[in-house]
Each structure stands twice: as structure tokens, then as C-alpha cells.
Amino acid sequence: MKKFTITATYAPTDKDWGKISPEGIIEVNEGESKKFTITPKHSTNGIFVIKELKVDGRVKTIGNLSSVMTSTFENINSDITIHVVFDSTASIGDVSIPELSISPNPTTDGKVIVETGNVEINKIEVVNASGNIIIAIENPTTVLDLSNLNKGSYFVRFYTEKGITSRKVVKN
Missing domain, CATH: 2.60.40 (Immunoglobulin-like)
Known part of the structure; x- marks a missing residue:
């Protein structure tokens, strides 16, 4: 053979x-x-x-x-x-978009406001500390609901016309 x-x-x-x-x-x-x-x-x-x-x-x-x-x-x-x-992921696609912010941070009720400035957001992903995408939203609104998540730190990944950027958010 x-x-x-x-x-x-x-x-x-x-x-x-x-x-x-x-x-x-x-x-x-x-x-x-x-x-x-x-x-x-x-x-x-x-x-x-x-x-x-x-x-x-x-x-x-x-x-x-x-x-x-x-x-x-x-x-x-x-x-x-x-x-x-x-x-x-720290070396790929992460661009600086200072006008994007999340507040309040930390959040206690799980609802956060996404301030976009004039940046169009196409998709948002919420990633846990293990790197798993636990929420994915196409064409998101300005309110991000994290109330169903456990307490802890998460990364919110924004897909915009300028590129991809991430913000850390803490849920208490």
C-alpha cells in the first residue's frame, strides 16, 4: 500500500x-x-x-x-x-477610535450606553475572559444590555467603518 x-x-x-x-x-x-x-x-x-x-x-x-x-x-x-x-487580537485590526465610549462603567444593572460620536457601528460582540463571543449584535442600538451576564469583566468589540476596536466593561 x-x-x-x-x-x-x-x-x-x-x-x-x-x-x-x-x-x-x-x-x-x-x-x-x-x-x-x-x-x-x-x-x-x-x-x-x-x-x-x-x-x-x-x-x-x-x-x-x-x-x-x-x-x-x-x-x-x-x-x-x-x-x-x-x-x-491585540495586534490585528484594533484601531484607535477615541469617540467610542461605554458608560456607566462599571455597570450594576447591566445596561450601558454606547457613545458613538459620528462613528457608524455595524456589529458589536461581547467577549468573556475565555475569549468566547457571548453576545453578537448586528446593527446595534446605543443601549447595550448586559443584564443577563454574570458579574465580571468583558470586552466589547466594535466593528465600524474605521476598523475594529475594543473596550473593557465591568459588570458588578
């Missing part, structure tokens, strides 16, 4: 931003399938994302995916190279 290799790597390797599993050189038999799981790390130090996925040198995914991604290669009949690039 003919054998092929799948080489799975990621970058940057000097930072703990994510992983691909299995990793390294994997040997498979011709016609087999192999599933790979790509996991960006979520920690209190930041949210990390899958910035790019290349298969055999061709870009398959470009974006900032903060959730786990799986990819299955079926009926393998050649060698395959997979390379994943992770990035920190």
Missing part, C-alpha cells in the same frame, strides 16, 4: 497562541482520511486567532477566526503540507 505524508506546522512557534493537532509529520495510507483540529488559545492575557491557513502553499482561509476549526482531508492520494498562522 502506498504511503503519503502530511506535514502540519504553525507559527509563531515561540509564542503560546494556538496549536494544530496532530502536529508534525503524519504518515497515512493512500485513500485514508485524516482530521486536523486547529485551536487558537484563549486566555486572560488575550484572545488569539487563526489569521491564515495554507494547504500546499495555497491560502484556504484568511481572517481572524477565534473559534476552533477542523479540517478533514479525505481519500488522500498525495503528500500534503498544512501551515497555520496565529495572531493576537
Whole structure:
């Protein structure tokens, strides 16, 4: 039976931003399938994302995916190279938009006013300390309701025509 290799790597390797599993050189038999799981790390130090996925040198995914991604290669009949690039959300897309603010902050009742200045907000995401998006609102109003959330710190990510920016909000 003919054998092929799948080489799975990621970058940057000097930072703990994510992983691909299995990793390294994997040997498979011709016609087999192999599933790979790509996991960006979520920690209190930041949210990390899958910035790019290349298969055999061709870009398959470009974006900032903060959730786990799986990819299955079926009926393998050649060698395959997979390379994943992770990035920190602190270094991607976060632009300075000083006219955006949230008040009151901290909030006790969970209702906060979003001051936008003249900035158009297309989408708002509320992200917990684990990096999970727990609220996503398309075409939001100026009142953000966090009353159903537990007490704690959250990041509010604003998607605007100027780019993406985040603000920290605390619910007491």
C-alpha cells in the first residue's frame, strides 16, 4: 500500500497562541482520511486567532477566526503540507477610535450606553475572559444590555467603518 505524508506546522512557534493537532509529520495510507483540529488559545492575557491557513502553499482561509476549526482531508492520494498562522487580537485590526465610549462603567444593572460620536457601528460582540463571543449584535442600538451576564469583566468589540476596536466593561 502506498504511503503519503502530511506535514502540519504553525507559527509563531515561540509564542503560546494556538496549536494544530496532530502536529508534525503524519504518515497515512493512500485513500485514508485524516482530521486536523486547529485551536487558537484563549486566555486572560488575550484572545488569539487563526489569521491564515495554507494547504500546499495555497491560502484556504484568511481572517481572524477565534473559534476552533477542523479540517478533514479525505481519500488522500498525495503528500500534503498544512501551515497555520496565529495572531493576537491585540495586534490585528484594533484601531484607535477615541469617540467610542461605554458608560456607566462599571455597570450594576447591566445596561450601558454606547457613545458613538459620528462613528457608524455595524456589529458589536461581547467577549468573556475565555475569549468566547457571548453576545453578537448586528446593527446595534446605543443601549447595550448586559443584564443577563454574570458579574465580571468583558470586552466589547466594535466593528465600524474605521476598523475594529475594543473596550473593557465591568459588570458588578
